[in-house]
Amino acid sequence: MMRSSGVSRCSSFGGRTLWRRMVAILLLVIFIWTITVLNVTFIYTSNHPKKESAVLQEEIVQLSQEYVRALAQENDGVVDGPYAGRFTAFDLKKTIAVLLESILARLDRLETHLNNITNGSFARNMPLSLVTDHERQVILSAQDLIVGKTEKCELTDQDKADFPHCLQKMQWMKQMWKSDPCYESHGVDGSDCSYVMYLSEVEGWCPRKTWTKSTGHMILEPMIYANITTNLQGVIDLLKDPNERQGYAWIRLRVTRLWPKWVKAIHNLAANQDLSKRRKQKILIHLGLLSKQSGWKFAENQFKGGPLGELVQWSDLISVLYILGHQLTITSEVEQLVQILSAVPEAKSPCQTRKELPVTIIYTDIMGLIQFKKRTGSGFSKFSCLFRIVDSFGTEPAFNHRVFAKQNKILTSWGGQDLNPRQFFTMFPHSPDNSFMGFVVEHHLNDTVSDDQPRRDIAVVYGKNEYMWEGKQAYLDVIKEHLEIHGTVFTEEGKKSNLPSYVINHGILSGPELHQLLRQAKMFIGLGFPYEGPAPLEAIANGAVFLNPRFSPPHSSKNTKFFKGKPTQREVTSQHPYAEVFVGKPHVYTIDMKNLTEVQLAVEEVLKQDTFTAYTPYEYTEEGMLQRMSAYIQHQQFCDFQHKVSKWPPSSVVTFVLGQSGQSCTQACWTKDFICEPSHFLELNSEGALRNATSICSGVGRSANIYYPSVNVDKGECTLQEDEMLFSCVGGRDNYRRLCPCRNYIPQQSALCLGCER
Structure with missing residues (x-):
């Protein structure tokens, strides 16, 4: 509210910024007015007696002061704007507009008068900015504002x-x-x-x-560029465990072991594409899975046969972000997170002013996201677009959308996050709705395996816990007739093992020891669990053939306890779908392990091979992961609500495909040798796009579900997507043909389109 002047009631836009800006404008107006008065006085003095000019100058200044004072007094305590909040400063705009218009009118009159006196020389000496600014007065005049016209x-x-x-x-x-x-x-x-x-x-x-x-x-903030950083000690210092829980111990070992390969990879990548002029990001990495509050005991079990797939992914992510030259902060305990947030004044405020935030990107997992939400409360929304969620199995749009998931009774503790689905980063390219982050398939000894690598007639079983072997005796008996069976199973000291008597168990091996064993083996035997781990690709990279159990029917949340609560309806067709689809023979044989005849034939076919060659897809190499993550960091802009950044991938690599009845967009694109690209769904979600794709639209409506936009081939009805958070590459429906955005891709780098790596 106005208390003592015509400008004091305006507080701020975003704090004190608008107040200072408006005061500066008013002072500038008065300054221009004063300079003009002095200029006029100087010119006027050259043609008139000194006494007359002094009287004129004093009169003009006095009248101006009285005018501003009177205007302020008249408006004291009045809220007269149509939206007279402190933010809008409507009354201040009135004051300045009236003052400026009046001053300019007086200047016009003085200019005319002085032109007559000086024969036009005054106009030639007038500052150009005064003339052009007056000519450019826009939008609402002072009279408009006084009579209450709204902007x-x-x-x-x-x-x-x-x-x-x-x-x-x-x-x-x-x-x-x-x-x-x-x-x-x-x-x-x-x-x-x-x-x-x-x-x-x-x-x-x-x-x-x-x-x-x-x-x-x-x-714009000054651009600070990221420079390639190859100093190993720098990243090791970031991974010092403040609580001495050895939470980062396994990660440190992997980072150190692979570092020479990371350094070689970044130099190779820099030789092939320009890595200069990349904005340096301030990145927070919060490993919620290692926190005491998670209760998962990843830190305690990392050397006792506990799950390591997630730690592999985190190790490689940290290496990538550091070597690409970004500024990292690494935390794993809630106390550390609270300390960081305490430095953000408005962390718990729902107003999304992001300028106070100390980071530009946040990598965490679902547990870390839950911890973050709990500590920020209603202020979480301002951070939400900064997140990248390391999510091994992925989160589909239907499960991510909290309201939709709740209405359809599929809401789980892992889902309902209401993020952009591409903010979830997966271990394998499960669904194009999410971003494929991946990891590095580790190599030891030489980088490649020669074709004449000596092999023994042995098979190594993929299963480091005894429960994974239960019910697999008959399956293993068939393989035992041809190959010596080796295991790497964790057993407690003094406890009798329940493994088949013919198994040679090495216990938990270090990375180099395991890879040495795989270099000697002809086969790596899957038991059906764990799903989609890194080990099969590591075995293939060492030249061993992976025997991959097929599931019939496919495993999903509908029939498998492990997938209950996972935010996906994906049907897993084998223990390792990526190896099945993207690798295949001669490196992968996908078999029904209950069909012993099929198992027998597969083993015999493998043993007929003269050589066992190694294979690693480029996207699972150090260089491939560096290329992919560098592109993501440069181009993925989840906070770009004002569309200041060009769409990525660009429209030039996208084509629209009308799928067959019952197909998902993932399937429809894949049959055309394309990848579904969810960032372009909005472009085709129009009546015009649907009618161009099909001639059978009898009408066009809107609905909210993952199957739209699409056409019902029985009824001829076309339906657009009503809620863009439900745009989804997955999901097919009988009698519905989906309209899908599809893009090209780089072979062995499916996450990137041709040209999108730069």
Whole structure:
């Protein structure tokens, strides 16, 4: 509220910024006015007696002061704007507009008068900025403001298309703007204009300054570039465990062991593509799975046969981010997270002012995300677009969308996160809806295995816990007739093993020891569990053939306890679907381990091979992972609500495909040798796109489910997607043909399109 002057009632836009800006404008106006008065006085003095000019100067200054003072007194304590919150500064705009218009009018009159006196020389000496600024006065005049005309806050059809979340966010603001004082502190006052202004200027969900048609003024931080960093000690120092729980011990060992290969890979990549001028990111890495609060005991069991697939992924991610030259902070305990958040003044405020945040990207897992949400409460939304969730099995859009999942009774403790599905980073390319991060398939000794590598008639079984071997005796008996069976099973000291008597058990081996054993083996035997681990690819990289158990019917949350609660309906067709689909024979034989005849034939076919060659897909090499993650960091922009960054992958690599009845978009694209690209669903979600794809649309409606946009071939009805968070590459429905965005891809680097790696 105004207390003592015409400008004091305006507090701030985003704090004190707008107050300072408006005061600066007013001071600038007064300064220009004063300079002009002095200029006029100087010119006038050259043609008139000194006494007359002095009287004139004093009169002009006195009248100006009285004018501003009177205007302020008249408006004292008055809230007269149509959306007179502190944010909008409507009354201050009136004051400045009236003052500026009056000053410019007086200048015009003085200019005319002095031109007559000086024969036009005054106009030639006038500062150009004064003339052109006056000519460019825009939008609302002082008279408009005085009579109460409002600034135009309406959204155009183009605004709605470019900012599809804007209307939804405005509806939320209408209901919830009083839920926290921070909204009012930013000037939200219950009017549509204040909603639009806040959602554009603060949160970026709406077009910036639609109400003034101003191009705005973007303040850019100075660009700091990321430089390749190959100092091993630097990353090891980041991995010192403050609580001496040895939580990072296994990660440190893997990072150190692979470091020479990482260094070689980054130099190879830099020789093949330009890695300069990459923005240096401030990255927080929070390993929630290692925290005491998780209860999972990953840290305690990392050397006792516990699951290591997740630790492999984290080790390689840390190596990638560090060697690419980004600034890293690594935490694993809630106390460390709380300490970081305590330095963020508005961490728990729901207002999404991100300028105070100390990081630009956050890598964590589901446990870490839950811990983060708990500590930020209603302020989590400001952090949400920064997250990259390391998620081994993936999270499909239907499970990610909390309201939809709850309505369809598929909400689990892992799902309902309401993130962009591409913010989930998977171990294998399960679904294009998520981002494929992967890991590195480890090599030891020489980088390649020669064709004449000596092999023994042995097979190594994939299963380091005894329970994985239960019920597999008959299956292993068939293999035993041809090969000596070796195991790497963890057993407690003094406890009798229940493994078949013919198994030679080495216990838990170190990485180099295991790889040495695989170099001698002809086969690596899958038992059906664990699903999709790194070990089969490591065996293939060492030249051993992987015997991959097939599942009939496929395993999923509908029939397998392990997948219960996982936020995916994916049907797993074998123990290792990636090896089955992307590798295949002669390196992978996918068999039904209950069909002993099929097992017998597969083993015999493998043993007929003269050589056992190694194979590693490029996307699972150090260089491949560096290339992929560098592209993600440079191009994935989940906070780009104002569309300031070009869409990635670009539209030039995308084509629209109408799938067959019952196909998912993943299947429809794959049959055309393409990859489904979910970032381009919005472009084809229109009546025009559907009618161009099919001629049978009798009508076009809207609905919210993962199958849209699509056409019902029986009824001829076309349906658009109503909720863009449900755009999904997965999901097929009988009698529905889905319209799908498909892109090309780099062979052995399926996450990237041709040209997208740079």
